[in-house]
Amino acid sequence: MxxxxxxxxxxxxxxxxxxxxxxxxxxxxVIGEDGYAGLAASAARDSRLQDAMAGELTTQVLALATDNGYSLNPGLAREVADAYTRNDGFPGQFAQANRIAHRWMFTGAVPSGNSTDEWLIDVAPMLSDPSFAATLGTLDLQVPPTLTVPITVDTPELQPGKLxxxxxxxxxxxxxxxxxxxxxxxxxxxxxxxxxxxxxxxxxxxxxxxxxxxxxxxxxxxxxxxxxxxxxxxxxxxxxxxxxxxxxxxxxxxxxxxxxxxxxxxxxxxxxxxxxxxxxxxxxxxx
Structure with a gap:
């Protein structure tokens, strides 16, 4: 027995x-915001992620310049983005940018101006880095407080606060x-x-x-x-x-x-x- x-x-x-x-x-x-941010910071030390984010940031800064009537050298913008994603401050800023995506999914917090069901990441803090600011400053071009980029395609299956x-x-x-x-x-x-x-x-x-x-x-x-x-x-x-x-x-x-x-x-x-x-x-x- x-x-x-x-x-x-x-x-x-x-x-x-x-x-x-x-x-x-x-x-x-995953569920804890700080833990998720820590995971993002760890991933940000990977060269593949750094290259991908440099490409996305280049796309965003060129679009921002075009929308304001400026022409920015794509090669120069990419060089600045590459240098930025490889500096020591990038992992922390990438982690901070990911917090908005985490809050969207786990708390339902929706960034201002988001009227879709897309999961977003805010790249404005990264474009506000001094390396970008110096480049954009020559054009008198200001980065908006929030500049969101879709992580996923627009789908009704993903809703704010889904988790x-x-x-x-x-x-x-x-x-x-x-x-x-x-x-x-x-x-x-x-x-x-x-x-x-x-x-x-x-x-x-x-x-x-x-x-x-x-x-x-x-x-x-x-x-x-x-x-x-x-x-x-x-x-x-x-x-x-x-x-x-x-x-x-x-x-x-x-x-x-x-x-x-x-x-x-x-x-x-x-x-x-x-x-x-x-x-x-x-x-x-x-x-």
Missing amino acids: RFLAALLLWLLTTMALAVAIPAVWTQWN RWLATWGPWAAVGAAAITGVFALLTLAAARSRGKALTALGVSALLVGAAGWTGIEMGRRFVEAGLNRTTGDIRTVAEVMVAHAESSMHLWLNYTLLAGVGLVVIGALGAVLGSVLRRPSPSVGS
């Missing part, structure tokens, strides 16, 4: 861990899943006859969840591609790089899970062997 109870608790622990790892990662890196429910319940789900996992793990240890074998079993849980996570990411690639198909041009490259960095972050978390599993298996096996030795009766004197 005790074995069955321990087995049931182990299964519940494994299922809870399978929910907790992606829930905590998603809350930390507001995740912003509301995501933190509770992440904390709850982690707490339940911890409780079930402790109950598994309490119900097992051998603490060493129970630790080994919990290590196996972590190994199973880590391996399943890697498999799940691979299986989800087609859904990611469907989402990327909503983007075009340089912005698609930006989105692809951000998705790649998100996958890399998820893989890192899963690797930590696998390492924790290996550690628990080793500690559990050593504990089981030591416990068996300590429980072995000593040979009687003279036998």
